[in-house]
Amino acid sequence: MSRIWPTTMLLTLATTALTLLPALAARAQDAEQLESLPRGTVLGVQRAVDIAVKNHPMLLEGTANLKASEARTEQARSLYYPQVYANANTIAGAGVSNPRFMVGGGLLRENQSTFTGGVIANQRIYDFGYTSNLVESNKLAERAQGQDVNARRALVLLYVQRAYLNSLKRKRLVQIAEETVRERGLIAGQIETLYRQQLKSKLDFDLARVELVNAQSLLVRSRNDLKASFADLNRTMGITGGDDYVLEDISVDVRPQKTLDTLVTESLSHPEVKRAKEQTASADARLTATKRQYLPTVSAIASGGTFDPFDPRQNQQTGGWWMAGAMVSMPLFTGFLIENQVVEASANRQAASAATTNIEQALTQQVTNAYLDTLTFAQQITLAEEQVKTAQEALQLSKQRYKLGLGTVVEVTQSEVALTAAQTRLAETQYDYKIAEVTLAYTSQGDDTGRILLLSRASAPSPDAVGPHPAD
Numbered sequence: 123m124s125r126i127w128p129t130t131m132l133l134t135l136a137t138t139a140l141t142l143l144p145a146l147a148a149r150a151q152d153a154e155q156l157e158s159l160p161r162g163t164v165l166g167v168q169r170a171v172d173i174a175v176k177n178h179p180m181l182l183e184g185t186a187n188l189k190a191s192e193a194r195t196e197q198a199r200s201l202y203y204p205q206v207y208a209n210a211n212t213i214a215g216a217g218v219s220n221p222r223f224m225v226g227g228g229l230l231r232e233n234q235s236t237f238t239g240g241v242i243a244n245q246r247i248y249d250f251g252y253t254s255n256l257v258e259s260n261k262l263a264e265r266a267q268g269q270d271v272n273a274r275r276a277l278v279l280l281y282v283q284r285a286y287l288n289s290l291k292r293k294r295l296v297q298i299a300e301e302t303v304r305e306r307g308l309i310a311g312q313i314e315t316l317y318r319q320q321l322k323s324k325l326d327f328d329l330a331r332v333e334l335v336n337a338q339s340l341l342v343r344s345r346n347d348l349k350a351s352f353a354d355l356n357r358t359m360g361i362t363g364g365d366d367y368v369l370e371d372i373s374v375d376v377r378p379q380k381t382l383d384t385l386v387t388e389s390l391s392h393p394e395v396k397r398a399k400e401q402t403a404s405a406d407a408r409l410t411a412t413k414r415q416y417l418p419t420v421s422a423i424a425s426g427g428t429f430d431p432f433d434p435r436q437n438q439q440t441g442g443w444w445m446a447g448a449m450v451s452m453p454l455f456t457g458f459l460i461e462n463q464v465v466e467a468s469a470n471r472q473a474a475s476a477a478t479t480n481i482e483q484a485l486t487q488q489v490t491n492a493y494l495d496t497l498t499f500a501q502q503i504t505l506a507e508e509q510v511k512t513a514q515e516a517l518q519l520s521k522q523r524y525k526l527g528l529g530t531v532v533e534v535t536q537s538e539v540a541l542t543a544a545q546t547r548l549a550e551t552q553y554d555y556k557i558a559e560v561t562l563a564y565t566s567q568g569d570d571t572g573r574i575l576l577l578s579r580a581s582a583p584s585p586d587a588v589g590p591h592p593a594d
Contacts, residue, residue: 240427266400498557
């Protein structure tokens with residue numbers, strides 16, 4: 123069966139399509155741009171965070187769950203409004219509505235047709251708070267889902283910042299490895315020159331070459347670790363990107379922290395805690411609504427329609443009809459349905475309360491661990507800086523002794539290895555401190571993680587701030 127569209131409708135569809143095409147093309151272009159970042163892209167921390175907030179599947183899932191929760195709230199509100207239904211049916215034949223137990227019910231009748239159509243409306247008037255508590259439960263669940271979105275956002279920001287800092291750490295380790303290769307290459311070249319002039323033994327030359335190869339091996343591993351860290355960063359941003367970015371330099375200075383008690387108190391306003399408390403309140407309202415099912419429900423009913431029999435012997439129609447009334451319903455026995463619904467709601471209430479306590483205790487533990495980590499790494503940074511300074515002095519001294527013939531190449535290589543290890547330890551400790559600082563910001567403040575970014579507690583320290591201060 124073919125269908126001919128009116129000219130006006132075709133013009134309307136064409137106009138709509140032309141209007142939507144630019145918007146759809148722009149959206150598709152934006153999606154393409156966000157799916158992948160080319161190699162060598164300048165990726166600042168703020169841009170990485172913005173990309174993650176827009177694309178991370180965890181946030182998209184949370185937003186979709188929030189929309190579903192909002193829809194459930196509106197579903198519960200539907201009980202406040204009339205429920206209106208329309209129905210229509212027609213019957214043709216000899217059956218009609220003639221029960222067999224009536225006189226003449228078994229007799230044959232002539233064929234006739236009937237048509238019935240109408241509308242029925244049912245309005246709940248009073249149910250002793252069942253609907254209001256059900257709506258309140260869904261509203262609280264919706265608010266809990268909103269806090270879940272905030273918690274997911276804070277967690278995604280934590281992941282991005284940790285991955286970003288880890289990439290910076292790997293980048294610094296690559297720089298140290300490159301410096302080590304250059305340094306050992308110079309030493310090996312000098313010893314090779316002296317060996318060619320028969321001023322140094324082949325043993326010295328071989329030892330220098332061995333250390334150079336070790337440095338080159340370290341450089342290869344460091345570069346691969348850097349590429350792996352970029353892959354982790356792409357994952358936290360929710361995109362597929364390259365394995366080489368130009369990153370923004372982040373200060374690794376040690377900052378003073380608030381007291382542990384203050385941080386623990388702040389953690390009680392974490393989105394995870396707020397979400398759990400909203401879920402507990404929602405379970406409370408759900409339990410109250412479930413118990414109200416034992417009580418009567420008062421409803422009003424109204425209907426109207428038409429009933430038309432088409433009798434070949436009588437050319438007449440009955441016309442329309444209407445009805446209005448009230449109804450009171452009360453469950454007497456439901457097969458223990460309501461009783462078990464109350465048991466389920468009560469158990470859910472207890473589970474939500476226990477989950478809230480568990481989250482509060484977990485955050486207290488995480489805040490304590492992150493706080494102690496910042497103190498530990500801050501102290502280790504001071505020690506590592508002293509170790510680097512000592513290793514540099516030892517390397518210079520060993521080189522001078524070797525030139526004067528007072529030392530061996532073993533002293534030089536050992537001093538160089540010690541310097542590389544000290545520089546590596548310092549870099550790892552500095553960035554581990556920043557990661558602990560960001561983790562502390564997440565566990566103690568949560569929804570403020572996005573504003574803190576990598577400069578957690580960058581503002582002037584409060585009077586109760588403790589811990590080491592930035593080095594002069």
